[in-house]
Amino acid sequence: MTDQVVELVVRADRAVVDGTERAASLGVAAGRIVAVRDRDHDWGSPAAREVVLGADEVLLPGLVDPHVHVNEPGRTEWEGFASATRAAAAGGVTTIVDMPLNSVPATVDPDALAVKRAAAQGQCVVDVGFWGGAVPGNADQLAPLHDAGVFGVKCFLLDSGVPEFAPLDAAGLRAALAELARIDGLLLVHAEDGDGLTPHEGGPSFAEFVASRPPSAEASAVRAVAEAAATAGARVHVVHLSSAAGLAEVRAAKAVGTRITVETCPHYLALAAEEVPDGDTTFKCCPPIRDRAEQDALWRGLLDGTVDCVVSDHSPCTAELKRLDEGDFGAAWGGIASVQLGLPVVWTAARARGVPLATVVGWMATATADLVGLADRGRLAAGCVADLAVFAPDATWVVDPAALQHRNPVSPYAGRTLSGVVRSTWRRGAEVDPQVPAGELLTRPGARAGVAVPAR
Incomplete structure (x- = not known):
């Protein structure tokens, strides 16, 4: 029996708890999990609301997705806080962290962060945090951004695709790392070496596009970042790893104690270059989707712990920017x-490889929460926020882009049959209503200047 009066009890024949799947019941009060007990535990609280999951449903912690490009303000026609957070909730995601670029202004100083937070205010149905950005000349803004509550800062080592977010050269990378080491901040890096790319004149050939951004360019960038981080004593995180060569560099850096983590994405784990039709620019991203051998290497990296987590890298745009009528991989947005x-x-691909659901949840909820320092999320445990997802892993459905909550109906998964349906998503013990923006704007735990602002 708990000392706290339980307001909600959730019972499930299957729940992901402590990295395994088992029967359980959760007691919830004031939006947090009071305790996790056996499925039929008597909570001694007759006034509590009770929810009993179906036999085909699994109770999961709400996912944490720390790589989402919301693009508002400035490019809200690509996506926005209302549509992005509705889509997140529909996918079982209860916390996102917004990337600093593709919005205008880019989040490269505290004033721009304030603009971003003002744009998000009153729109979000799940909780939202923010990354800052490291660009040429703003090393003196990284500590103020850190104090204002960003979860870390992101940089590019080559053209980002938007003029507001220029890449760092070697000196700029060293300066950013030195400042972040001083405050123990985290640097996220888009790790591709621009000098390692080969000329690409565009056109419909996917193979030519992939060849223009070879694994060696990723590997050399990861190596340079790891060496610079080790010298500075800084923490770095490599975003959207796509190749075995890049993976080998991460593995080598970890082996010598470099403070480096790495993520990969659903499209690298589930899509393969061999199946991409020429001219279908819905598949364009950077780094590119690679062949099955590279995909297999990423799965091995996840399973052996070299790759820390899986994130969406949700990077939307309008259908026009995808140049779908032209089919030009050079001109299309990536x-x-x-x-x-x-x-x-990820679950569809994982179950085909014999990977259990609990492992997938570890990559997409627990590890991602840990990456951003939100230790009270991404797990079903006493004291954690009662952010939950009800998932039917054996149910199948066919992706119709027009039926998704994303602002623009563009998807390389169109027509694919996927396993796993999110039946409901809960934030702080209440089912998310996509019409009610009850999400909160988050600041990094321990931030001195930032204050979490309710988005309602």
Whole structure:
């Protein structure tokens, strides 16, 4: 019996708890999990609401997706806080962290962060945090951004695709790492070496596009970042790893104690270059989707712990920017919108490889929460926020982009049959209503200047 009066009890024949799947019941009060007990535990609280999951449903912690491009303000026609957070909730995601670029202004100083937070205010149905950005000349803004509550800062080592977010050269990378080491901040890095790319004149050939961004360019960038981080004593996180060569560099850096973590994405785990039709620019992203051998290497990296987590890299745009009529991989915007699809996409691929659901949840909820320092999320445990997802892992469905919550109906998964349906998503013990923006704007735990602001 708990000392706290339980307001909600959730019972499930299957729940992901402590990295395994078992029967359980959760007691919830004031939006947090009071305790996790056996399924038929007597909570001694007759006034509590009781929810009993179906036999085909699994209770999961709400997912945490720390790689989402919301694009508002400035490019809200690509996506926005209302549509992005509705899509997240529909995919079982209860917390997202917004990337600093593709919005205008880019989040490269505290004033821009305030603009971003003002744009998000009153729109979000799940909780939202923010990354800052490291660009040439703003090293003196990284500590103020850190104090204002960003979860870390992101940089590019080559053209980002938007003029507001220029890449860092070697000196700029060293300066950013030195400042972040001083405050123990986290640097996220888009690790591709621009000098390692080969000329690409565009056109419909997917193979030519992939060849223009070879694994060696990723590997050399990861190596340079790891060496610079080790010298500075800084923490770095490599975003959207796509190749075995890049993976080998991460593994080598970890082996010598470099403070480096790495993520990969659903599209690298579930899509393969061999199956991409020429001219179908819905598949364009950077780094590119590679062949099955590279995909197999990423799965091995996840299973052996070299790859830390799986994130969506939700990077939407309008249909026009995908140049679907032209089919030109040179001209099309590179990005895949998948915040709603991440769990079923990864689960479909994982179960085909014999990987259990609890392991997938570890990559997409627990490890991602740990990455951003939100220790009270991403797990079903006493004291954690009662952010939950009810998932039917054996149910199947066919992806119709027009039926997704993403603002623009563009998806490389169109027509695919996926396993796993999110039946409901709960935030702080209440089922998410996509019409009620009850989400909160988050700041990094321990931030001195930032204050969490309710988005309602």
